[in-house]
Structure formats: structure tokens, C-alpha cells
Amino acid sequence: MTDPTAVIRVLVVDDHQIVRDGLVSLLGALDGMEVAGTAVDGRDAVHQVAESAPDVVVMDIQMPGLDGIEATRHITGRHPEVRVVMLTMNEDDETVMSAIRAGASGYLLKGSGAAEVVRAIEAAAEGGMVFGASLAGRVASYLSGRGPAPEEHPFPQLSERERSVLDLLAAGRSNDAIARELFVSSKTVRNAVSSIYSKLHAAGRAEAIIKAREAGLGRD
Numbered sequence: 001m002t003d004p005t006a007v008i009r010v011l012v013v014d015d016h017q018i019v020r021d022g023l024v025s026l027l028g029a030l031d032g033m034e035v036a037g038t039a040v041d042g043r044d045a046v047h048q049v050a051e052s053a054p055d056v057v058v059m060d061i062q063m064p065g066l067d068g069i070e071a072t073r074h075i076t077g078r079h080p081e082v083r084v085v086m087l088t089m090n091e092d093d094e095t096v097m098s099a100i101r102a103g104a105s106g107y108l109l110k111g112s113g114a115a116e117v118v119r120a121i122e123a124a125a126e127g128g129m130v131f132g133a134s135l136a137g138r139v140a141s142y143l144s145g146r147g148p149a150p151e152e153h154p155f156p157q158l159s160e161r162e163r164s165v166l167d168l169l170a171a172g173r174s175n176d177a178i179a180r181e182l183f184v185s186s187k188t189v190r191n192a193v194s195s196i197y198s199k200l201h202a203a204g205r206a207e208a209i210i211k212a213r214e215a216g217l218g219r220d
Contacts, residue, residue: 010057013044024038042067045075061086085121087108096139105130105205106123116132127193129206155199169208
């Protein structure tokens with residue numbers, strides 16, 4: 001979302017009503033945000049995304065039936081334009097990395113302050129990635145781990161433009177920053193990013209970054 005006047009539509013997903021009600025109250029009181037709906041589990045979330053077309057989903061992980069990670073995988077696979085921010089009690093590395101590989105654009109722990117939750121939603125809507133303070137270092141280390149030396153022409157299935165976008169994506173640039181650096185429109189970048197996900201068979205931004213950095217892209 002590049003229009004500063006645009007409203008961010010948020011779907012709240014949690015199996016505990018007190019959590020849903022709290023988030024609805026918080027987000028509904030903010031200018032620039034609108035609660036698109038609520039869901040009580042992962043299966044309901046997948047349905048609600050198709051029905052209400054939110055910009056961002058705030059997703060719990062431990063829920064009956066379809067859990068938050070599987071729901072995220074379904075959502076990002078079918079609706080790559082929708083961003084998912086996990087809000088959960090789980091902070092073990094395996095769960096965090098599973099969420100990232102499923103396509104999550106953010107990961108916060110329950111107990112995060114209201115301002116942190118709002119910032120994460122805004123960043124996700126803009127195409128960025130945000131992780132809670134206690135997780136950021138671990139995630140950054142995972143995403144920027146050493147990989148093999150770059151190939152002469154990694155990802156030959158990508159166009160030159162797409163490869164340039166992926167390189168900047170792997171360097172941590174937001175969509176808007178990539179557009180400014182390449183002197184193209186934000187829409188052009190969004191289209192390129194969507195094509196990159198498809199061609200690399202990546203569930204989302206994080207997995208595309210991992211693949212790119214393993215191939216040597218995005219390194220200063």
C-alpha cells in the first residue's frame with residue numbers, strides 16, 4: 001500500500017474471544033485501519049480471506065482444526081497479495097521458521113505492546129517484514145546465514161528485471177525502496193515480486209529471500 005490515505009483492512013484470527021475482541025477494539029479505534037472481520041480458526045481464516053479480501057491477517061498459531069501455519073500457507077499460496085502477521089505465544093525456533101517458510105510477513109509474541117502490533121501491521125501492508133524484539137536477532141541471523149558463492153547467472157528462469165528486484169529484496173529493501181532504486185513504479189515491483197514467488201516456488205517473501213541469499217544475492 002503506497003497511498004498514505006488508504007485504509008488497511010485487517011482480518012483478526014484467534015480461537016480465544018478475549019484476544020479477538022481486544023484486537024478488534026484496538027484496530028477499530030485507529031485512523032487508517034479497518035477490521036475486515038474475525039475468524040476463530042485456520043479453516044475459518046482461509047474462508048474469510050476469500051470473502052473479505054483483507055490486506056493483512058493477524059494470525060494465531062495454536063488453533064483447533066487447521067493451525068495458523070497451515071492456514072498461512074493456504075492464504076499466501078492462493079492470495080499472495082495478502083500479508084500475514086503471526087501473533088502467538090510460540091517462540092521456539094522451529095515454529096518461527098516454519099511460519100516464515102509458510103509466507104508470514106511478521107511474527108510477534110502475545111504480550112507485545114499495542115504500538116508494536118500496529119507497526120507490524122503497517123509494515124506488512126507496505127510489503128516489509130517485522131519480528132518482535134526478542135526474535136529479530138535470531139530471524140536476521142537465519143535469513144542472512146552464509147551461503148555458497150554466487151553463481152554467474154543464478155535463477156536463469158527470472159528476467160533481468162526480476163533478478164534485480166530479487167537482489168534488492170534479498171538485501172532487505174521494501175517494495176517502495178526497490179521501486180525508487182530501479183526507477184520503476186511500485187506496481188511494477190509488486191508484479192515482479194509476485195512473478196518471482198511463482199518462478200522460485202516460494203511461499204512468500206521470507207522464503208524468496210532465503211533462496212536468493214543461498215545463491216549469493218543481496219550481499220553488500
